[in-house]
Amino acid sequence: MGIARTIPRAPGSLPLLGHALSLRRHPLAFLVSLPAHGDVVRVKLGPAAALVLCDPDLVQKVLLDDRTFDKGGPLIERGREGLGNGLATCPHGDHRRQRRLTQQAFQTQRMPAYAQMMSKQIAEAVGRWGDGDIVDVLTAMQTITARTTLATMFADTSDASLTDLLADFNVFSRGVYKRMFMPPPLHKLPTPGNRRYHQARARLRQAIGSVIENHQARDDNSGDLLSILLAASDDGQGLSDAEITDQVMSFLYAGIETTAAVLAWALHQLAQHPDLEARLHTEVDAVMPKGAPATFDLLPQLQFTNRIITETLRLHPPGWMLTRIATTDTQLAGYPVEKGTTIVYSPYLIHHQAALYPDPERFDPDRWNGRTTRGRNSALIPFGGGTRKCIGDTFGLTEAALTLATITAQWRLEPTPGATVRPVPGLILNPHGLAMRITARTTSNPAAPRST
Ligand code: HEM
Numbered sequence: 001m002g003i004a005r006t007i008p009r010a011p012g013s014l015p016l017l018g019h020a021l022s023l024r025r026h027p028l029a030f031l032v033s034l035p036a037h038g039d040v041v042r043v044k045l046g047p048a049a050a051l052v053l054c055d056p057d058l059v060q061k062v063l064l065d066d067r068t069f070d071k072g073g074p075l076i077e078r079g080r081e082g083l084g085n086g087l088a089t090c091p092h093g094d095h096r097r098q099r100r101l102t103q104q105a106f107q108t109q110r111m112p113a114y115a116q117m118m119s120k121q122i123a124e125a126v127g128r129w130g131d132g133d134i135v136d137v138l139t140a141m142q143t144i145t146a147r148t149t150l151a152t153m154f155a156d157t158s159d160a161s162l163t164d165l166l167a168d169f170n171v172f173s174r175g176v177y178k179r180m181f182m183p184p185p186l187h188k189l190p191t192p193g194n195r196r197y198h199q200a201r202a203r204l205r206q207a208i209g210s211v212i213e214n215h216q217a218r219d220d221n222s223g224d225l226l227s228i229l230l231a232a233s234d235d236g237q238g239l240s241d242a243e244i245t246d247q248v249m250s251f252l253y254a255g256i257e258t259t260a261a262v263l264a265w266a267l268h269q270l271a272q273h274p275d276l277e278a279r280l281h282t283e284v285d286a287v288m289p290k291g292a293p294a295t296f297d298l299l300p301q302l303q304f305t306n307r308i309i310t311e312t313l314r315l316h317p318p319g320w321m322l323t324r325i326a327t328t329d330t331q332l333a334g335y336p337v338e339k340g341t342t343i344v345y346s347p348y349l350i351h352h353q354a355a356l357y358p359d360p361e362r363f364d365p366d367r368w369n370g371r372t373t374r375g376r377n378s379a380l381i382p383f384g385g386g387t388r389k390c391i392g393d394t395f396g397l398t399e400a401a402l403t404l405a406t407i408t409a410q411w412r413l414e415p416t417p418g419a420t421v422r423p424v425p426g427l428i429l430n431p432h433g434l435a436m437r438i439t440a441r442t443t444s445n446p447a448a449p450r451s452t
Contacts, residue, residue, distance in 0.1 A: 007051065007335050008038040018044025020181045027425050031228035031321065031349040039333050043344070045181065050323070050342035051332065052349070054354065056378040058333055059345045063385035066092055068330050071388065073323025074180040075340035079427060082176050082201055084246025087391065088254055092313065092327075095387065096178075101232055101239075102247065103222040105153065105225035106391050111398060114152045115296035118399050121147040121157075122291040122406050129438055134416055137267055137434040141403070143259035148399055149255035153225040154248065155218070156211050165207055169253060171200035173426040208248045224441045225251060251392075257428045258318040259396045263403055264431050265316040266308055269363045270408070271415050271436065276365065277408075279304055281441070284409040291442075294405035299398065302405050307365035309400045313382035316362055322384065347381045348429065411438045 010033075013019055018282055022030040023045065031052070034041045039055035049358055050073065053059045062069040070092045080089040084166040087098045123146045129135065143159075146166060175197030187194065212226065221227045229247055232239045239247075270277040287301045294302065324343040331337060352360045356379040357367065383390035390396070407413070413436040415421075424432040 007040055007042045008044045010034055010037060010052075013044050018049075020045050024181055028322070028348060028423060028429075031346050032352045033270075034349065035355075036352055040335055045342075048074075048342065050074075050344050051337065052344040052346065053332070054349060054353075055333070056350050056381070059350060059381060060378045060385060062324060062332070062343055062345060063381075063388065066095070066387050068327055069324040069343055070327050071095075071295060072325025072327075073322040073344070075177075075321065075427070076325075078179045079175045081179075082172060083250045083253060084242070085326070086246040086248075086250030087432060098247070099387070099391070101228065102225060102251075102391060104228050105223075106395060108394070110223070111394060112296045114395065115299075115398055115402060117151045118148045118402050119295050121151050121294040122403050126293075126407055126410060129411065131440045132437065134435055137413065137436050138260065138264045138430055138432075139166060139278070141263040141267075141289050142169075142256055144263075144403055145260040145399065146252075146256045149252060150211070152395075153251055153255060154211050154214060154224050155224045155226065158214075161207060162281070162445070164203065166256070168200040168204045168207075169256060170426075171196050172204060172253075173257060173428055173430075174424075177426040190441050204249065206244060208245055208252065211248060252391075253427075255392060255395075257430075258392075259399050259403075260316040261316070261428050261430050262309065262312050262396070262400050264398075264434055266312040266404055267407070267413050267436065268415075268421055268431055268434055269312060269315075270308070271413055273363060276308070276363075277412075280404075280408050281309060283441060284405050288405060289361045291410070294402045296398070296402075298405070299401055302401055304365065305401050305408075306397075306407050307368040309397065309404065310368045310380075311363055311365040313349045314357065314367075314380060315361075316423070316429060316431075317382040318428045319384065320348040320425060321346045321388075345381075347384075350379060350381055353379075408441075410441060412441050413438050 010019055010030075012022060015020060019030065024041070034043075034052050035054035039050045039053070039058055041054060043050050043052055050284065053062060066118065071089060072091070076089055083089050085094065087095070087102055091099055122144055125147055143162060143166065146162055147157075147159055150159075175193070178193065179197070201219070215226050221231070229239060229244050270280065283302065283304045284294075287298055298304075322345055326337050326339055326341045326343060328338070329339050332343075337343075351357065352362050383393040415437045416437055419433055419435050421431050421433050424430050
């Protein structure tokens, strides 16, 4: 079948472990090194082989054919064990029904109302910051995205147990990634890491049970995602309680972690580039009314803000590595691919190629002058593609722009001396060690006078 050519192998495979060690210890450097070996490169994860796609058009081909290249492979399988069979992890056979059902909550016309709720939640969260505070920026951003996701998707505005929820999601995210490299029999051993993972997962499902119960007790059908899911359980489409919990778990996780990572990386980059920070201040000062949060109607004017977000999505894509499984014998780039083969696609790998982005490690929002993430561009894939493309892309971009503009209009975030920021790959690519000092701009940074 196909042309019998041998797929190039990544160098450095170890007996038994294959490339698992490189992928555990230096995953980003390892991924970025692969295109030098070919458009498709074979890696070994322990005994199992996987094919990594290094060419953007091949990635598109795989993403556009989700029947042949279904959700699967170690990352998705571990994700499915953890999150359940929700929209993000379900196989092709379940996807159409689930997507049709949940899509209603993401219709374009709903965005202005969501944005209004977001602006309120963002203003409240940022309003609690104090001049001179040192904050863990990732946690601060997750707090904002958790509040907005709970309010918009689940009509839940009580933030009583938010801290526990976020801590549990963090343990969960790292755990899913680590488990990808463990043989399944080891997943159940009573090690401290496994115990922490199982406890976090159990607590998350319990917390989600409470979100659902509270929603049912309020009996409000405000058209939010949870109302839609609950209505579907009554109207013969038959979503079971477990299926609803799986959906809520998937949407909460995806809604909280991804946008928070983008915001945290963007604030880190701005602190590293005072020239860009000053340009952003000029924009938000000119566009936004003094002391008020950013609102939906202002988004078209926040063009530099949007370019910063696009460049952050390029340089630090939260969904940095994803897997698929070949459901039938097929071909990729003329190479035969057997049924059951794991396929890896990595927005990080594609976005860091010098052939696509000159000087790829440089944070340069001006790459996007006159271009947007919504254009067809196989070289920019932070939201994936095809029928499994992120359902929350517009929601996430809106939330990121509103949050970044609101924060930078009011606060300056500076690195704390000695802090070392590094990417920590889990299910999401998060910045670790991002502690920053926040100072109120209106009192301490008169450098960019307000235009109104
Ligand atoms: C900037 C923020 C975001 C980024 C970078 C992002 C990234 C992604 C990516 C890469 C995928 C495809 C995964 C794959 O191919 O296997 C995806 C799917 C998905 N995302 Fe997002 N996401 C973001 C925000 C959100 C938000 C805010 C929500 C929900 C509120 C969300 C919910 C989902 C869901 C449910 C899927 C699965 C879609 C399907 O399979 O039909 N995402 N996201």
